[in-house]
Amino acid sequence: MVVTPHGHAFMIDTGGTSQGTYDIGTKVDVPYLLHYGVRKLDFIMLTHAHEDHAGGVGGILQKIPVGTVLIGHEGVANYRRTFGESPAVRRESMTVLQEGTEMTLDGVRIQILYAPAENKTGSNTGNEFSNLIRVSYGQHSFLFTGDLSKEHEAILVQRGTPLASTVLKVGHHGSDTSSSEAFLRAVKPKWSVISVGYGNSFGHPREEIISRLHRCTGSEILRTDEQGAVVFATDGEKLRVNTQIVYDDKR
Structure with a gap:
C-alpha cells in the first residue's frame, strides 16, 4: 500500500495464498x-495474476471503492479467475499496464519500467509476465519486482534500464529464480524487503539469495516472516522504517 502526502492511496499487489484458499482481501x-484510514483506493496495480500476488483483489472490491485495477498482459480472464466470482469483480474495470507508462499522484511518481507482453515458455500466465514498477518520492524510490525472473532481469540490465532504488522488494519471495548478481548491483538498494510466509513449504528465502544480497548490495534485509509488516515513511528527504509483527499460538 502507498499513501500519498494528501491522502490518496493505491496498492501494488495484494497478497494471497498459492491455492487461493484464504480470503486475504x-x-x-x-x-x-482501514487501520491506516484508507477507505478508498485510487487503483490497485498488479505485477501478475498469480494468487499469492492478486488473490486479495476480490475481497477488497467487495468492501472498499477502487478506481480501477491495472493488470499485466495475461488477459482479463486469468485475472478474474484469480479474483473469484462476485458482482464487485464483474463490475470492476481493468486496464492493461503498458511499459514506459508514467503517472504522478501528489508528487509521487509511478513508472512501469517493464511489462512483458509475451511469455517464451508458452504459458499465458505466470512469473514470466511480471511487471516491474518503481515508485519515487523526492530522493527515495521503491522497486517492486513481483516474481520477475533472472532471464527478464538480464534483459533490463542489458538495456541499461535505470534500476537504482532506495528500497528493493526482492523478487519471487527470495527464490533462486530471481535476484541475479548483475540485477542486484544495478539496483543498489539500501533496504531489501523479502515478502515471505512464515514456515512456507517452498523454503523461501533461499540462503544463497540472502548471501547474495549481503555481498552485492550491503543492504539491510527485512523479512516479513521474521519482522512482520514493513512500513516506510518519507517526506522526500528523510526515510524511516518500522516493522510490526503479531504472534499467535502457532508461532
Whole structure:
C-alpha cells in the first residue's frame, strides 16, 4: 500500500495464498487499509495474476471503492479467475499496464519500467509476465519486482534500464529464480524487503539469495516472516522504517 502526502492511496499487489484458499482481501488487506484510514483506493496495480500476488483483489472490491485495477498482459480472464466470482469483480474495470507508462499522484511518481507482453515458455500466465514498477518520492524510490525472473532481469540490465532504488522488494519471495548478481548491483538498494510466509513449504528465502544480497548490495534485509509488516515513511528527504509483527499460538 502507498499513501500519498494528501491522502490518496493505491496498492501494488495484494497478497494471497498459492491455492487461493484464504480470503486475504477481506481478512487482512481491508482491516490493514482501514487501520491506516484508507477507505478508498485510487487503483490497485498488479505485477501478475498469480494468487499469492492478486488473490486479495476480490475481497477488497467487495468492501472498499477502487478506481480501477491495472493488470499485466495475461488477459482479463486469468485475472478474474484469480479474483473469484462476485458482482464487485464483474463490475470492476481493468486496464492493461503498458511499459514506459508514467503517472504522478501528489508528487509521487509511478513508472512501469517493464511489462512483458509475451511469455517464451508458452504459458499465458505466470512469473514470466511480471511487471516491474518503481515508485519515487523526492530522493527515495521503491522497486517492486513481483516474481520477475533472472532471464527478464538480464534483459533490463542489458538495456541499461535505470534500476537504482532506495528500497528493493526482492523478487519471487527470495527464490533462486530471481535476484541475479548483475540485477542486484544495478539496483543498489539500501533496504531489501523479502515478502515471505512464515514456515512456507517452498523454503523461501533461499540462503544463497540472502548471501547474495549481503555481498552485492550491503543492504539491510527485512523479512516479513521474521519482522512482520514493513512500513516506510518519507517526506522526500528523510526515510524511516518500522516493522510490526503479531504472534499467535502457532508461532
